Amino acid sequence: xxxxxxxxxxxxxxxxxxxxxxxxxxxxxxxxxxxxxxLKRIVDLDLTTDRGVEVAPGVLTANVSELLDDPxxxxxxxxxxxxxxxxxxxxxxxxxxxxxxxxxxxxxxVHGEELFTAAAVKGVELLFEPAVGxxxxxxxxxxxxxxxxxxxxxxxxxxxxxxYILTRMTEEGAEFAAVxxxxxxxxxxxxxxxxxxEGIDTAHKLCLLVSLCFGSRVKLEQVHTEGISALSPVDxxxxxxxxxxxKLLAIGKQDDGCxxxxxxxxxxxxxDPLADVNGVFNAVRLAGDFVGPVMFSGRGAGMxxxxxxxxxxxxxxxxxxxxxxxxxxxxxxxxxxxxAQIPLKPMGEIVSKYxxxxxxxxxxxxxxxxxxxxxxxxxxIESMIQTARSTQExxxxxxxxxxxxxxxxxxxxxxxxxxxxxxxxxNLIRIEDNLE
Amino acid sequence: xxxxxxxxxxxxxxxxxxxxxxxxxxxxxxxxxxxxxxLKRIVDLDLTTDRGVEVAPGVLTANVSELLDDPxxxxxxxxxxxxxxxxxxxxxxxxxxxxxxxxxxxxxxVHGEELFTAAAVKGVELLFEPAVGxxxxxxxxxxxxxxxxxxxxxxxxxxxxxxYILTRMTEEGAEFAAVxxxxxxxxxxxxxxxxxxEGIDTAHKLCLLVSLCFGSRVKLEQVHTEGISALSPVDxxxxxxxxxxxKLLAIGKQDDGCxxxxxxxxxxxxxDPLADVNGVFNAVRLAGDFVGPVMFSGRGAGMxxxxxxxxxxxxxxxxxxxxxxxxxxxxxxxxxxxxAQIPLKPMGEIVSKYxxxxxxxxxxxxxxxxxxxxxxxxxxIESMIQTARSTQExxxxxxxxxxxxxxxxxxxxxxxxxxxxxxxxxNLIRIEDNLE
Numbered sequence: 001x002x003x004x005x006x007x008x009x010x011x012x013x014x015x016x017x018x019x020x021x022x023x024x025x026x027x028x029x030x031x032x033x034x035x036x037x038x039l040k041r042i043v044d045l046d047l048t049t050d051r052g053v054e055v056a057p058g059v060l061t062a063n064v065s066e067l068l069d070d071p072x073x074x075x076x077x078x079x080x081x082x083x084x085x086x087x088x089x090x091x092x093x094x095x096x097x098x099x100x101x102x103x104x105x106x107x108x109x110v111h112g113e114e115l116f117t118a119a120a121v122k123g124v125e126l127l128f129e130p131a132v133g134x135x136x137x138x139x140x141x142x143x144x145x146x147x148x149x150x151x152x153x154x155x156x157x158x159x160x161x162x163x164y165i166l167t168r169m170t171e172e173g174a175e176f177a178a179v180x181x182x183x184x185x186x187x188x189x190x191x192x193x194x195x196x197x198e199g200i201d202t203a204h205k206l207c208l209l210v211s212l213c214f215g216s217r218v219k220l221e222q223v224h225t226e227g228i229s230a231l232s233p234v235d236x237x238x239x240x241x242x243x244x245x246x247k248l249l250a251i252g253k254q255d256d257g258c259x260x261x262x263x264x265x266x267x268x269x270x271x272d273p274l275a276d277v278n279g280v281f282n283a284v285r286l287a288g289d290f291v292g293p294v295m296f297s298g299r300g301a302g303m304x305x306x307x308x309x310x311x312x313x314x315x316x317x318x319x320x321x322x323x324x325x326x327x328x329x330x331x332x333x334x335x336x337x338x339x340a341q342i343p344l345k346p347m348g349e350i351v352s353k354y355x356x357x358x359x360x361x362x363x364x365x366x367x368x369x370x371x372x373x374x375x376x377x378x379x380x381i382e383s384m385i386q387t388a389r390s391t392q393e394x395x396x397x398x399x400x401x402x403x404x405x406x407x408x409x410x411x412x413x414x415x416x417x418x419x420x421x422x423x424x425x426x427n428l429i430r431i432e433d434n435l436e
Numbered sequence: 437x438x439x440x441x442x443x444x445x446x447x448x449x450x451x452x453x454x455x456x457x458x459x460x461x462x463x464x465x466x467x468x469x470x471x472x473x474x475l476k477r478i479v480d481l482d483l484t485t486d487r488g489v490e491v492a493p494g495v496l497t498a499n500v501s502e503l504l505d506d507p508x509x510x511x512x513x514x515x516x517x518x519x520x521x522x523x524x525x526x527x528x529x530x531x532x533x534x535x536x537x538x539x540x541x542x543x544x545x546v547h548g549e550e551l552f553t554a555a556a557v558k559g560v561e562l563l564f565e566p567a568v569g570x571x572x573x574x575x576x577x578x579x580x581x582x583x584x585x586x587x588x589x590x591x592x593x594x595x596x597x598x599x600y601i602l603t604r605m606t607e608e609g610a611e612f613a614a615v616x617x618x619x620x621x622x623x624x625x626x627x628x629x630x631x632x633x634e635g636i637d638t639a640h641k642l643c644l645l646v647s648l649c650f651g652s653r654v655k656l657e658q659v660h661t662e663g664i665s666a667l668s669p670v671d672x673x674x675x676x677x678x679x680x681x682x683k684l685l686a687i688g689k690q691d692d693g694c695x696x697x698x699x700x701x702x703x704x705x706x707x708d709p710l711a712d713v714n715g716v717f718n719a720v721r722l723a724g725d726f727v728g729p730v731m732f733s734g735r736g737a738g739m740x741x742x743x744x745x746x747x748x749x750x751x752x753x754x755x756x757x758x759x760x761x762x763x764x765x766x767x768x769x770x771x772x773x774x775x776a777q778i779p780l781k782p783m784g785e786i787v788s789k790y791x792x793x794x795x796x797x798x799x800x801x802x803x804x805x806x807x808x809x810x811x812x813x814x815x816x817i818e819s820m821i822q823t824a825r826s827t828q829e830x831x832x833x834x835x836x837x838x839x840x841x842x843x844x845x846x847x848x849x850x851x852x853x854x855x856x857x858x859x860x861x862x863n864l865i866r867i868e869d870n871l872e
Contacts, residue, residue, distance in 0.1 A: 021726050025584055031651065031774035032583055032766075129581050135727035137581035144580065145565050145573035145748035147468055148461055215467065273733070276709055290457050291571035291744035294734035297709070298727060308727035312581035323761045330468075338467035 002035035004318050007067040007098075009089055010080035011044035011060065014103060014130070016051035017307030018077065023054065029311070033318055037311075041067040068092045075317050077310055078102040087111050094118045094126070099321075101313040103130035103306060105204040109220045112211070120336045123326040127313040132205045133158060135305030136298040137312065138284045142212045143333040149288025151213040154252040155432075158205040160280035160301045161189045161196035162228050162248040166236075166265075167278040170245060173233045188280065198227035199248060199263040206250035210261050213286065214254045215334040216342035218261050224347045226264040235357060235429060238398050239267050241385060242355075245275040246429065258345040267355055267431040348407030353382070353431035355400055356409075358416065359424035362395040366421050370397065373419075377412040379404040394423040400431065438471035440754050443503040443534075445525055446516035447480035447496065450539060450566070452487035453743030454513060459490065465747070469754050473747075477503040504528045511753050513746055514538040523547050530554045530562070535757075537749040539566035539742060541640040545656045548647070556772045559762040563749040568641045569594060571741030572734040573748065574720045578648045579769040585724025587649040590688040591868075594641040596716035596737045597625045597632035598664050598684040602672075603714040606681060609669045624716065634663035635684060635699040642686035646697050649722065650690045651770040652778035654697050660783045662700040671793060671865060674834050675703050677821060678791070681711040682865065694781040703791055703867040784843030789818070789867035791836055792845075794852065795860035798831040802857050806833065809855075813848040815840040830859040836867065 008015055022029075022039050030036055042060045067073060068089065076093040078100060080086050086107050091114075093100050100119070102108065108115065108128055119126035129139045133156070142151075157163050161183065168179045180197065183189035195201050203223040210218045228248050239246050244267035253260040268275050273295060277283040282300025287293050299305040320328050330336055360366045371381060385398045401409070413426050444451055458465075458475050466472055478496045503509060504525065512529040514536060516522050522543050527550075529536050536555070538544065544551065544564055555562035565575045569592070578587075593599050597619065604615045616633065619625035631637050639659040646654045664684050675682050680703035689696040704711050709731060713719040718736025723729050735741040756764050766772055796802045807817060821834045837845070849862050 017726070021584055024725070025586055028586055029584060031770050034771050034774075135582075135724075136730055137577045140581040141573045141577060144752060145576040145745060146571075147751050148457055148465060148744055148747035150461055150464055273709065273712055276712065288571075288744060289460070290453070290740040290747075292735045292741055294572055294732070296730070296732055298730035304726040305728055308584055308724060309581060311584035311726075315583050316580060319764050320759075323756075323759075323764050325759045325761055328755050328759050328764075334467050335470045338470075 001030065002322065003038050004035055004075065004321055005038050005040040005073045006075040006077065006314055007041040007043070007070070007073040008039060008077045008079065009043045009064060009067065010078065011042050011046070011051060012079065013303045014306045014310065015042070015079045016053050017303035018079070018310050019053040019055060021307045021311050029315065033315060033322065035318060035322055037314060037318065040073055041070060043067050064089060068096055073098060074321055075099045075101065075314055077314070078104060079310070081106065083107055083110060087115070090115055091118055094122050094124055097122060097124060099125040099317045101127050101130070101310055101317070103128070103310060105131040105201070105208060109204040109207040113217060116331050116336065119331065125317050125320065125327050126331045127316065128208065128331070129313050130306045130309035132208055133282045133284055133296070134298065134300040134302060135308040136282060136284065136296045136300065137309065138296045139208070139212060140312070141296070142286070143329055146286070146288060146291060146294070147333055149291050151286055151288050152254055153287040154209045154213045154284065156209065156250045156284035157247055157274060157277050157282055158250050158300065159196055159202045159248060160282060161193065162202070163277065163282070164188050164280050165197070166228060166247060169231070169233060170236050173237065175233060176229055176231055197229050199225045202248060202250050202263045206252055206261055206263055209250065209284070210252040210259060211332050213252060214259055214342060215332070215338065216259060216340045218259065218344065222261060222344050224262040224264065228265055231265055234396070235355070235427060238357065238385065239355065242383065242400060243270050244268060244431065245270055247274060249432065251432070254342070257342065259342045260345045260350055262347065262350070265429055267429055269433050348405070348410065350406045351403050352406065353401055353403055353433065354409050355398065355429040355431055356413070357427040358397040358399070358422065359394050360397055361393060361421045361423060363421065367397060369419065370399070370416055373416050374401070374412050377408040379408055379412055437466065438758065439474050440471055440511070440757055441474050441476040441509045442511040442513065442750055443477040443479070443506070443509040444475060444513045444515065445479045445500060445503065446514065447478050447482070447487060448515065449739045450742045450746065451478070451480070451515045452489050453739035454515070454746050455489040455491060457743045457747050465751065469751060469758065471754060471758055473750060473754065476509055477506060479503050500525060504532055509534060510757055511535045511537065511750055513750070514540060515746070517542065519543055519546060523551070526551055527554055530558050530560055533558060533560060535561040535753045537563050537566070537746055537753070539564070539746060541567040541637070541644060545640040545643040549653060552767050552772065555767065561753050561756065561763050562767045563752065564644065564767070565749050566742045566745035568644055569718045569720055569732070570734065570736040570738060571744040572718060572720065572732045572736065573745065574732045575644070575648060576748070577732070578722070579765055582722070582724060582727055582730070583769055585726050587722055587724050588690055589723040590645045590649045590720065592645065592686045592720035593683055593710060593713050593718055594686050594736065595632050595638045595684060596718060597629065598638070599713065599718070600624045600716050601633070602664060602683060605667070605669060606672050609673065611669060612665055612667055633665050635661045638684060638686050639699045642688055642697055642699055645686065645720070646688040646695060647768050649688060650695055650778060651768070651774065652695060652776045654695065654780065658697060658780050660698040660700065664701055667701055670832070671791070671863060674793065674821065675791070678819065678836060679706050680704060680867065681706055683710060685868065687868070690778070693778065695778050696781045696786055698783065698786070701865055703865055705869050784841070784846065786842045787839050788842065789837055789839055789869065790845055791834065791865040791867055792849070793863040794833040794835070794858065795830050795862070796833055797829065797857045797859060799857065803833060805855065806852055809848050809852050810837070813844040815844055815848055
């Protein structure tokens with residue numbers, strides 16, 4: 001039986017999952033490949049922690065050169081995360097003619113161009129299915145069987161921590177801070193949750209999806225990114241009254257020679273299948289000009305699902321090696337020379353429907369003055385709720401607009417928030433109810 | 437620019453979609469392949485009908501040999517459907533060293549072994565993503581990035597006609613026959629709807645899914661197949677009372693060294709995402725040992741979605757041709773030599789929960805006698821509804837059982853249906869509420 005030697009850098013949770021999978025399903029993989037995948041080297045600085053998986057003696061080392069300089073190792077898995085030393089290790093692996101599989105969305109979203117170019121020059125594969133949606137094989141589908149389509153939209157629920165928190169806030173009417181605390185206790189959120197709850201992780205993943213779908217590289221700083229930490233149960237409850245659920249969506253669109261790429265809390269209709277993607281599950285929906293809407297869902301993170309995606313990529317690369325070829329498909333699906341620089345639409349130019357929650361002193365003519373300012377900016381109202389008069393000083397007026405330009409809405413709000421009867425900054429949530 | 441010549445046999449709806457796609461997205465495909473796909477020959481007996489797409493002069497012919505004997509054509513698309521002459525054409529194409537893409541599930545479900553063997557001997561690809569789920573790229577995912585998983589379950593809503601009819605029956609409380617009639621008028625059902633509504637088309641597709649997921653060929657006659665024509669709005673309405681929806685499901689399972697493969701109306705919980713797959717949409721859900729549950733949904737049929745899957749396969753094969761290799765991945769994901777012959781579980785041995793609707797004369801002790809027979813066969817009752825006493829002669833008793841062996845249920849029903857108070861044959865629907 002032929003042997004393909006692989007090496008793993010980063011023996012954390014996902015790394016341990018890969019070790020477990022390669023052992024548990026070794027025979028299954030042989031039946032598909034006609035070759036054996038041998039995990040020849042694992043590199044990690046921590047040589048002592050028990051990860052609950054068996055490692056053959058001599059495989060684990062703290063010296064990355066024992067892996068990167070080993071000519072027998074054909075494929076390197078980079079599972080350490082972060083920018084450095086991940087970037088250096090990936091570049092060294094490529095320079096040594098090794099194929100690379102990485103789960104590192106942050107690295108690719110920021111240093112993708114450098115890494116993809118290096119892989120192209122060297123003629124090796126640089127695959128990253130585990131970087132988006134855990135085990136959901138959506139990147140492979142975009143590069144693969146869906147590649148005859150011109151995509152107009154890609155959107156997704158891409159961060160399990162946020163989706164878990166939002167699901168519990170929705171089901172229990174709980175406050176963000178309280179749910180975050182229990183999520184941390186349960187291990188669903190990091191001690192420093194910023195990357196997740198402020199939408200940065202989602203934005204990293206959106207960069208990759210947009211690049212694959214539209215053939216144009218998008219960088220993190222080009223993505224408008226809002227997280228979920230400012231969401232209040234009040235908005236979730238109003239959303240439901242209007243027939244909506246709030247999800248942290250990654251939204252990519254392409255039309256009129258422009259790309260939109262944005263991450264923010266979004267109201268979607270309760271009838272939208274994405275509204276039923278709850279807890280730590282992830283989902284991605286694409287709209288292609290021929291395939292129409294297609295949706296993928298599954299576990300978006302965790303040891304085992306992510307290991308499935310990592311080893312799936314090992315198998316893809318191994319099929320190339322066994323066929324005697326180096327690189328078969330460019331990492332973003334498009335030939336490197338065909339990647340375009342499609343301009344990003346400025347956030348002010350996007351068109352959306354808006355949920356606006358005004359906090360006002362309860363007195364006559366307040367509503368007509370708000371509606372007047374909105375009208376002056378060309379924003380028309382689809383529906384409205386005013387909370388019952390109460391003994392409190394401030395009441396809420398909630399307005400759902402028809403489609404409007406973001407810049408017009410921002411200008412109107414700037415003016416309204418300066419009016420004397422406004423008691424708090426107006427809350428804005430975008431609505432997407434026209435999504436395929 | 438390099439050129440890859442392809443040929444199309446069967447210029448029907450999907451064929452016209454392929455012609456349209458290859459023209460509309462020619463430049464996009466070039467940007468991904470670095471080569472041009474040229475549709476050199478279209479074969480159809482009907483040379484005159486206007487399909488609404490442009491065909492270059494000299495391309496359309498009624499003589500299949502002008503395609504099959506043309507050494508410049510590398511890939512053949514078989515889109516005529518049915519067993520013959522499709523089988524002969526595919527075998528001739530393979531014998532001539534051409535790669536084949538087919539949408540023909542019936543052909544593969546019945547003659548798959550012969551065709552896959554021929555393709556293996558000749559070292560050509562035989563791909564069939566368009567045969568299952570229209571544009572949904574589920575077969576590619578199973579052969580591709582999910583292939584490190586041992587699958588325990590594959591299930592799906594695989595026939596748009598049935599799902600459209602069931603959706604309307606559910607939403608409108610309408611009878612099967614009435615909805616079928618309007619479906620035929622709208623073009624969602626064939627003049628002879630047997631293949632669709634009796635579950636045969638779904639069973640063909642299940643054969644392919646099961647073979648791919650479990651690495652064991654399953655033939656049509658091994659699949660227990662029931663359609664939707666016997667379903668009544670009464671059952672749909674009782675289902676809802678218990679919190680279920682009825683869908684025609686294809687169910688494949690693997691455990692204890694046995695495979696289950698069955699197609700039948702199935703009650704699934706309203707909270708199951710499959711319950712929200714409505715109209716002509718299709719969906720497939722898989723459970724893998726590492727990835728967990730993953731679900732795919734989209735348009736399961738029609739000109740454009742199926743064309744997306746056909747051209748997706750052309751692109752996959754073209755990537756091999758451009759890399760200078762013949763066949764890269766066996767059609768079922770497993771090496772031909774590794775395909776197993778896993779025994780199928782006899783239908784009597786399956787374990788399920790059951791919905792049983794008894795039609796009885798409304799008089800004392802009926803329920804206790806039914807419960808007694810069920811108990812004698814080891815079948816325990818989870819819940820029960822008895823319809824209100826009416827002036828009618830017959831009332832319904834609906835029982836939901838706990839898990840039971842099908843053979844025990846069948847034996848109990850045979851006995852119960854012989855009792856003097858039973859007015860009609862008892863109606864049985866299987867329940868799957870434990871699906872991942």
